[in-house]
Amino acid sequence: xxxxxxxxxxxxxxxAASATAGFAQEVIKIANIVxxxxxGASAGTNFKNGVELAVKEINAAGGILGKKIxxxxxxxxxxxxxxxxxxxxxxxxxxFAIFGPxxxxxxxxxxxxxxxxxxxxxxxxxxxxxxEQGNPYVxxxxxxxxxxxxxxxxxxxxxxxxxxxxxxxxxxxxGKGGLxxxxxxxxxxxxxxxxxxSTDNGQVDFSAAVLKAKQSNADGVFAYSNEEESARILRELxxxxxxxxxxxxxxxxxxxxxxLAGDAANGAIAHVGLTVDAPQPAIRAFRAKFEKEYKYVxxxxxxxxxxxxxxxxxxxxKTGKLDRKAVAATLHTLKVKAADQPGVLxxxxxxAKGDLDRESFMIEVKNGKQEVVSILPPLGAGATPAAAAAAxx
Amino acid sequence: MTDFLQLLFSGLAxxxxxxxxxxxxxxxxxxxxxxxxxxxxxxMLPAFMMLGFMSLGAPMLVSFVLTVLLAILVLGWVFKRxxxxxxxxxxxxxxVVATIGLSIFMRNGVRAGYSAEAHPFxxxxxxxxxxxxxxxxxxxxxxxxxxxxxxxxxxxxxxAKTVTGRAMQAVAQNTxxxxxxxINVPRMIFYTFAIxxxxxxxxxxxxxxxxxxxxxxxxxxxxxxxxxxxIGGFNNSRGxxxxxxxxxxxxNLAAAYISPAxxxxxALVIFMVVILFKPQGLxxxxxxxxx
Numbered sequence: 001x002x003x004x005x006x007x008x009x010x011x012x013x014x015x016a017a018s019a020t021a022g023f024a025q026e027v028i029k030i031a032n033i034v035x036x037x038x039x040g041a042s043a044g045t046n047f048k049n050g051v052e053l054a055v056k057e058i059n060a061a062g063g064i065l066g067k068k069i070x071x072x073x074x075x076x077x078x079x080x081x082x083x084x085x086x087x088x089x090x091x092x093x094x095x096f097a098i099f100g101p102x103x104x105x106x107x108x109x110x111x112x113x114x115x116x117x118x119x120x121x122x123x124x125x126x127x128x129x130x131x132e133q134g135n136p137y138v139x140x141x142x143x144x145x146x147x148x149x150x151x152x153x154x155x156x157x158x159x160x161x162x163x164x165x166x167x168x169x170x171x172x173x174x175g176k177g178g179l180x181x182x183x184x185x186x187x188x189x190x191x192x193x194x195x196x197x198s199t200d201n202g203q204v205d206f207s208a209a210v211l212k213a214k215q216s217n218a219d220g221v222f223a224y225s226n227e228e229e230s231a232r233i234l235r236e237l238x239x240x241x242x243x244x245x246x247x248x249x250x251x252x253x254x255x256x257x258x259x260l261a262g263d264a265a266n267g268a269i270a271h272v273g274l275t276v277d278a279p280q281p282a283i284r285a286f287r288a289k290f291e292k293e294y295k296y297v298x299x300x301x302x303x304x305x306x307x308x309x310x311x312x313x314x315x316x317x318k319t320g321k322l323d324r325k326a327v328a329a330t331l332h333t334l335k336v337k338a339a340d341q342p343g344v345l346x347x348x349x350x351x352a353k354g355d356l357d358r359e360s361f362m363i364e365v366k367n368g369k370q371e372v373v374s375i376l377p378p379l380g381a382g383a384t385p386a387a388a389a390a391a392x393x
Numbered sequence: 394m395t396d397f398l399q400l401l402f403s404g405l406a407x408x409x410x411x412x413x414x415x416x417x418x419x420x421x422x423x424x425x426x427x428x429x430x431x432x433x434x435x436x437m438l439p440a441f442m443m444l445g446f447m448s449l450g451a452p453m454l455v456s457f458v459l460t461v462l463l464a465i466l467v468l469g470w471v472f473k474r475x476x477x478x479x480x481x482x483x484x485x486x487x488x489v490v491a492t493i494g495l496s497i498f499m500r501n502g503v504r505a506g507y508s509a510e511a512h513p514f515x516x517x518x519x520x521x522x523x524x525x526x527x528x529x530x531x532x533x534x535x536x537x538x539x540x541x542x543x544x545x546x547x548x549x550x551x552x553a554k555t556v557t558g559r560a561m562q563a564v565a566q567n568t569x570x571x572x573x574x575x576i577n578v579p580r581m582i583f584y585t586f587a588i589x590x591x592x593x594x595x596x597x598x599x600x601x602x603x604x605x606x607x608x609x610x611x612x613x614x615x616x617x618x619x620x621x622x623x624i625g626g627f628n629n630s631r632g633x634x635x636x637x638x639x640x641x642x643x644x645n646l647a648a649a650y651i652s653p654a655x656x657x658x659x660a661l662v663i664f665m666v667v668i669l670f671k672p673q674g675l676x677x678x679x680x681x682x683x684x
Contacts, residue, residue: 039509171654198653202613204604207403208648208656211396228511228605239522239529240399260513260605263520 031090038078050305141304153185166218220245231260310343395527406534408641409541414618415633431496433615516602626677
């Protein structure tokens with residue numbers, strides 16, 4: 001045996017040994033990098049609890065490909081800089097996938113690290129920009145503004161059948177982004193936008209805005225602002241005797257808005273991507289399990305974390321091996337049915353950018369409580385809301 | 394026309410809120426020559442104190458009384474002894490800077506200690522709507538307006554008609570002469586701070602149901618109130634009322650008839666116009682220089 005051959009052999013053995021060591025890891029390590037303190041504390045805690053509940057169930061049922069999942073949790077303090085550092089630390093720790101951060105500002109910064117290390121990274125962030133940068137390792141657990149607004153538009157023109165619409169929006173990136181997405185989605189529909197009423201972040205008095213909406217004689221109003229401002233808009237609408245439909249997106253019927261607006265919230269309708277009040281059996285089961293485990297009702301962030309882990313499980317099982325790159329590739333065209341994998345909660349599909357598509361809900365506030373009034377089909381299902389109308393209970 | 398009236402009434406209710414906060418500025422200026430840029434936070438903190446007492450089970454009025462006592466201690470006595478007294482001898486500027494710092498400290502303190510979320514605050518008035526000739530007004534709006542007017546007028550009467558009030562003004566106008574005349578200067582100055590604290594609690598009670606209890610609720614309120622105080626006349630409590638109502642109404646009209654985007658600039662524009670033509674404010678008197 002000559003020297004060169006011996007060296008090659010040793011090198012080959014070393015590579016093989018290290019590769020098998022990689023494959024033969026006993027557990028699948030997952031890092032939770034979430035907001036446990038600071039302004040995102042409530043969202044991050046829910047997300048983490050959802051993740052941990054799913055992990056507990058999967059481990060009890062034998063794990064993924066026979067391997068147990070092991071999670072570690074770190075607090076980003078709602079600070080993008082800290083999130084980036086923690087992501088780097090998790091990668092040094094050789095995790096298989098990263099869950100979080102939930103806030104868009106944080107994932108925007110931290111996902112560069114997971115991309116460099118080629119580690120699948122699931123986020124709860126909803127800013128459109130996250131998946132628009134062509135990062136093949138970032139995946140959403142919820143809708144973006146760009147995918148939610150076409151659904152709202154479809155509801156407004158086809159189900160609520162509003163001929164004219166007034167839009168009250170908050171004049172910042174979030175509000176203008178939503179306004180543009182909604183206008184674009186309504187462009188080829190029978191619904192005309194007759195008033196665009198801009199309001200300020202932190203505005204207190206909405207009497208002029210509501211008056212303008214009334215003067216526009218629109219068949220309904222679309223209210224798109226932050227929580228407190230949404231509550232104030234609802235109160236002012238009620239005060240000025242508004243009786244036509246009030247429609248919004250997620251925030252408008254959030255529990256906090258209902259709490260702040262009181263009776264004025266009754267009758268408000270909004271599109272939400274995920275809600276524990278949905279009538280699907282898998283979501284009912286999730287809600288009960290979560291409440292039993294943590295003694296409170298989960299918000300949509302809990303559902304994002306929980307379904308996210310099951311989506312990862314489905315992707316690994318479809319790939320058939322614990323290979324991060326291959327799993328990420330699988331995720332890009334993944335379609336999972338809730339019938340096969342109840343943990344994903346609803347049938348879900350991913351596109352090439354890492355964005356997801358699935359059914360969503362219209363919520364109406366009745367007696368201070370959210371109630372699902374309609375199920376909207378996935379965007380990819382075409383413009384036939386007939387099925388959704390049939391599902392209306 | 395009904396639209397105009399609707400805007401006018403809504404504006405008056407908001408303006409009354411500005412006026413209450415502006416009164417704090419003019420009062421401190423008249424009686425102790427101090428500007429407190431933490432005035433907005435002085436309204437925010439009592440709101441959270443009241444919420445705290447109410448969450449312990451105290452009824453609203455009991456919470457109000459307890460908060461008044463606590464506010465006199467913290468926003469009156471501690472503020473005077475801790476911030477104003479040590480800096481007074483260095484002139485106005487250090488106090489201005491210190492109160493700006495104090496406002497940041499109070500805001501972030503509440504955010505860290507309580508939470509960054511807005512909290513609902515019970516209203517003193519029943520949730521009732523009146524429809525008068527097509528204009529809808531809430532009992533909350535009417536009540537806020539009437540009470541704010543009463544408080545401003547009451548404070549004005551106290552300063553002008555009572556011996557203590559006059560003594561307080563004398564101290565502000567000429568501290569040395571006042572002390573020669575046998576007026577207990579430190580006590581009079583403390584009264585001013587105490588009254589300012591009570592006013593802040595009253596403002597919090599009226600304002601918070603609309604503004605919602607939030608750590609940064611004082612920021613915008615403080616700014617508007619400052620402009621309102623200058624517009625009305627910094628050395629006249631009735632000026633605070635006029636300035637507050639003017640800003641509230643003009644803002645609403647501008648938002649409806651020009652554009653909501655310019656709403657927040659309205660106070661600034663009125664402020665600049667008034668300063669150009671009547672530097673002492675609409676109701677203010679020219680101040681004589683102290684010798």
